Amino acid sequence: MSRKTAxxxxxSAQWVAGCFAAVFIQLILILGDPDESDRVLLAVAVFGAAxxxxxxxxxxxxxxxxxxxxxxxSRFAGYQLAGIGIGxxxxxxxxxxxxxxxxxxxxxxxxxxxxxxxxxxLPLRPARHRSLNAPPSADLELVPAQVVEHWQGxxxxxxxxxxxxxxxxxxxxxxxxxxxxxxxxxxWCVVGQLQLDRTRPDWIGxxxxxxxxxxxxxxxLH
Numbered sequence: 001m002s003r004k005t006a007x008x009x010x011x012s013a014q015w016v017a018g019c020f021a022a023v024f025i026q027l028i029l030i031l032g033d034p035d036e037s038d039r040v041l042l043a044v045a046v047f048g049a050a051x052x053x054x055x056x057x058x059x060x061x062x063x064x065x066x067x068x069x070x071x072x073x074s075r076f077a078g079y080q081l082a083g084i085g086i087g088x089x090x091x092x093x094x095x096x097x098x099x100x101x102x103x104x105x106x107x108x109x110x111x112x113x114x115x116x117x118x119x120x121x122l123p124l125r126p127a128r129h130r131s132l133n134a135p136p137s138a139d140l141e142l143v144p145a146q147v148v149e150h151w152q153g154x155x156x157x158x159x160x161x162x163x164x165x166x167x168x169x170x171x172x173x174x175x176x177x178x179x180x181x182x183x184x185x186x187x188w189c190v191v192g193q194l195q196l197d198r199t200r201p202d203w204i205g206x207x208x209x210x211x212x213x214x215x216x217x218x219x220x221l222h
Contacts, residue, residue: 003063003178007162010059013052014080018087020049025091029109030099053080063162064178069194069207072180078123085120089113136195143167145194145207148176165207167194177204 024045096109145167161181195205
């Protein structure tokens with residue numbers, strides 16, 4: 001499985017988990033006091049959301065690979081929480097405006113759905129990591145890193161974007177790493193700032209955008 005395919009499947013699994021969350025909140029609100037058979041449906045909804053969330057995390061780890069920037073997996077975890085929250089908000093809004101006939105319940109359900117949707121969209125905001133003038137600790141160093149490929153498999157809100165970045169480490173080796181979208185970078189040849197650990201040569205820190213490089217180069221996700 002290619003990295004691109006793994007990223008698409010990870011995103012799909014993430015939103016399927018959100019659909020299970022929507023089904024779960026619907027069942028909770030409609031059933032009220034569930035009997036034994038209803039509890040089975042609730043358990044299936046919870047189990048489905050958990051399984052697809054786990055599958056999405058595993059697939060994203062495959063997409064990013066071993067050489068990935070710090071914060072990429074936690075960023076995707078934020079996407080997952082957003083998917084669960086959005087699914088729950090949709091389920092709550094559907095129940096409030098279609099299923100229930102009580103005016104107070106409709107009002108509370110609609111307000112709750114709007115608030116939950118607003119909070120769920122927060123993890124989807126671009127991160128704002130600024131370039132540093134000096135390393136944050138003595139063990140870290142700042143090196144320039146260039147984006148050699150920007151790949152997006154679909155709409156930004158649906159499929160996470162992956163970047164391939166190239167850089168020289170402290171030992172002079174030319175290396176590559178994969179970075180999950182955190183900042184609004186939309187072009188190749190963007191030069192950013194990467195944190196490396198002098199005591200751990202294979203450790204790759206956070207990547208932040210600094211500017212653009214005039215000379216383009218190519219790369220690919222395999």
